[in-house]
Amino acid sequence: MNTARKPFRPHASLLRVAAVVASLLSPCIASADPSPVTSIFKPLSAPAEMVYETSLLALLVCAGIFLVVGGLLAYAVIKFRAKPGDDQREPPQIYGSNQLELAWTVIPILIVFVLTLVTARTIADVQNAKLPDGALQVRVVGHQWWWEIIYPEHGVVTANELHIPVSSREQRRPTALKLESADVAHSFWVPQLAGKTDLIPNHANKMWVEPYATGTYLGNCAEFCGNQHAQMRIRVVVESPEDFAKWIADQKRPVVMDPVVRAGHDLFMRTACVNCHRVAGTVAVGVFGPDLTRLMTRATIAAGAAPNKTEHLRAWVRDPQTIKPGCLMPNMQLTAVEVDQIVSYLQTLK
Ligand code: CUA
Numbered sequence: 001m002n003t004a005r006k007p008f009r010p011h012a013s014l015l016r017v018a019a020v021v022a023s024l025l026s027p028c029i030a031s032a033d034p035s036p037v038t039s040i041f042k043p044l045s046a047p048a049e050m051v052y053e054t055s056l057l058a059l060l061v062c063a064g065i066f067l068v069v070g071g072l073l074a075y076a077v078i079k080f081r082a083k084p085g086d087d088q089r090e091p092p093q094i095y096g097s098n099q100l101e102l103a104w105t106v107i108p109i110l111i112v113f114v115l116t117l118v119t120a121r122t123i124a125d126v127q128n129a130k131l132p133d134g135a136l137q138v139r140v141v142g143h144q145w146w147w148e149i150i151y152p153e154h155g156v157v158t159a160n161e162l163h164i165p166v167s168s169r170e171q172r173r174p175t176a177l178k179l180e181s182a183d184v185a186h187s188f189w190v191p192q193l194a195g196k197t198d199l200i201p202n203h204a205n206k207m208w209v210e211p212y213a214t215g216t217y218l219g220n221c222a223e224f225c226g227n228q229h230a231q232m233r234i235r236v237v238v239e240s241p242e243d244f245a246k247w248i249a250d251q252k253r254p255v256v257m258d259p260v261v262r263a264g265h266d267l268f269m270r271t272a273c274v275n276c277h278r279v280a281g282t283v284a285v286g287v288f289g290p291d292l293t294r295l296m297t298r299a300t301i302a303a304g305a306a307p308n309k310t311e312h313l314r315a316w317v318r319d320p321q322t323i324k325p326g327c328l329m330p331n332m333q334l335t336a337v338e339v340d341q342i343v344s345y346l347q348t349l350k
Contacts, residue, residue, distance in 0.1 A: 002223075005348050009314075024193050024247055032157045032209050033114060033341075035215060037165045037192070037216075037217070037218050038191050038192070038218050039192065039262050040052060040192075040339040042192060042214050043127045043192055043241075044192045044193070044211050044212055044217070045167075045192065045194060045209050045210050045211040046129075046167075046174070046209075046210040046295055047126045047129075047193070047194035047195060047207070047208065047209065047210070047213065048192055048193055048194050048195070050122050050125055050193065051122065051126070051127055051194070051195045051233075052123040053122075054118055057115070057118060057157025057269060058115055061111060061115065062097055063110075064127070064211040064320055075090055076171065088212040091119070094239070098265060101291065115159075115316075116341050120340070126194075126195070129208065130163070130174050131174050131176055131208055132174070132219065133258070135174050135176050135208070136153075136164060136165065136173070136174075136175040136176065137151075137152060137175075137176050137178070138149075138150065138151055138164070138175055138177050138178070138197075138229060139151075139152060139177075139180065140177050140178070140179050140180070140188060140199070141181065141182050141199070142180070142181040142182065142183075142186030142188070142199035142221070143181075143182045143183060143289075144183050144184065144225060144226050144227070144228070144230065144327075144328060145225065145226065145228040145230070145231055145232040145302040145324070145327060146159055146160055146220070146232065146289075146290050147159060147160050147162075147188075147293070147303065148162070148182070148276060148290065149162050151248070152250050154251075154252065155252065156248060156251040156252060157280075157291040157293065158251065158291060158297075158298070159290030159303075160196070160233070160234060160235065160290065160300065160303045160304065161234075161235045161237055161297070161298045161299065161300075162234065162235070162236045162237070163236075163239060163247050163248075164211070164236065164237075164238055164239075164244065165213060165239060165240070165241045165244040166211055166212065166213065166214045166240055167210045167211060167286070168212065168240065169212075172210065173210070173241065174208050174209065174210035174211050175208065175210070175262050176206065176207075177197075177206065177207050177208065177209065178204050178205075178206060179197055179198070179199040179204065179205040179206070180199060180203075180205075181199040181200055181201045182201075182203065182231060183201065183225075184225050184226065185198055185199065185200055185201070185223050185225060186198070186199040186205070186221045186223050186232070187199065187221060187222035187223035187287070188219070188221075188227050188234065189219050189220065189221075189222035190209070190217050190218065190219030190234060190236050191211040191219065192211075192217050193211060193217055193236060194207055194208070194209050195321045196222045196348060198223055199223075200318075202269075209236075211236075211238045212343040213238065214238050214239055214240060215238055216235055216236070216237050216238075216244075217235070217236040217238060218233065218234070218235060218236075219233070219234040219235075219236065220232060220233050220234065220304075221234075226326070226329055227325070227341070228305075228324050228325075228326055231302065231303055231304060231305040232303045232304075233300070233303050233304025233305075234303075234304075235299065235300070235304065237294075241256055247297075250294075250297070251297070252292075254281065255264075261341070261344045261345040261347075261348050263341045263345075264342050264343070264344045264346070265341055265342075265345045266340035266343075267293065267338055267341050268284070268294050268342055269282060269283055271332060271334075272332065273286075273332070273342075274286055276286070276288040276289035276329070277289045277290065277291070278290045278291045278292065278293065279291075279292050279349065281293075288328070289328075289329060292346065292349055293349060294350060295308075295346055295349040295350070296308065296346070296347055296350035297350055298350075301313060301316055302323055303322050304318060304329065305323050305324045306323050310343065310347070313343050313346060314339055314340070314343050314346070317332070317334065317343055317346070318331075318334065318336075318339050334343055
């Protein structure tokens with residue numbers, strides 16, 4: 001048993017090499033990537049950076065193996081081509097070489113061993129990261145096909161757009177996410193923030209994000225969960241601490257009823273809308289569909305299926321199936337007048 005005082009830690013130095021190569025390669029990789037806002041090669045948050053460095057090391061190792069194997073193959077193909085006048089009979093067949101077989105068994109085992117250690121270290125670093133006290137806590141519940149977002153400390157509920165504060169290396173403000181599912185398995189993946197984590201029925205998973213730049217980060221459900229899986233998008237709005245506090249305060253503001261939209265409100269409260277949707281301070285307390293209390297503060301509807309504009313809202317209320325076929329909200333068979341009333345009411349929810 002080797003009892004050397006220094007434990008074997010390839011992690012730090014290897015990752016440093018990978019980081020240097022990354023800084024050289026990343027302009028090429030980033031410019032070749034058509035969708036930088038969802039690129040794993042442009043991490044903007046701690047867990048995504050850690051995963052990125054490990055992935056670069058794996059890519060470099062694979063590139064090296066490809067060059068060696070491809071180079072030897074090309075060399076053999078060119079050097080030993082049949083030439084005119086060659087003897088066309090099969091050459092003598094030689095079997096077995098202990099040295100070669102040992103080499104191509106031991107070298108891959110060593111490579112896999114190193115990659116396993118580095119990967120295990122990265123997974124442990126991400127999973128065991130100690131978040132500072134007072135980190136923002138958010139519950140994310142996956143539904144077919146939308147995201148319910150709950151801020152238990154603030155009593156705020158929203159959907160599909162997660163607002164969080166920006167962090168910095170000096171003043172850390174990470175966000176802890178508790179992931180749950182109301183129906184089937186989903187997966188939360190915003191590539192620039194962190195690796196993906198599944199949302200499993202009857203089992204809460206945890207993850208954390210710590211973005212270093214303000215802006216809107218895009219992601220999508222990454223586990224096939226039914227026919228509108230592709231339209232289960234997530235937007236993460238990263239704001240300055242002041243803007244985030246303002247957003248929270250805004251979400252908690254009491255709802256003021258505008259008399260002009262009273263008809264739409266009354267209709268909404270009379271129909272089955274209230275069985276599935278919640279509007280704080282009203283009889284609408286449903287939990288099957290997204291909370292609509294601050295619907296108009298969100299940029300999209302139907303988990304990113306359409307922009308939150310009057311025409312799309314009207315099309316959605318008239319028949320959601322035209323925008324998101326198979327979604328669980330039925331056509332409510334409303335008349336054109338009723339659709340207008342409901343939409344006018346919904347547009348006051350801000
Ligand atoms: Cu939810 Cu795929």
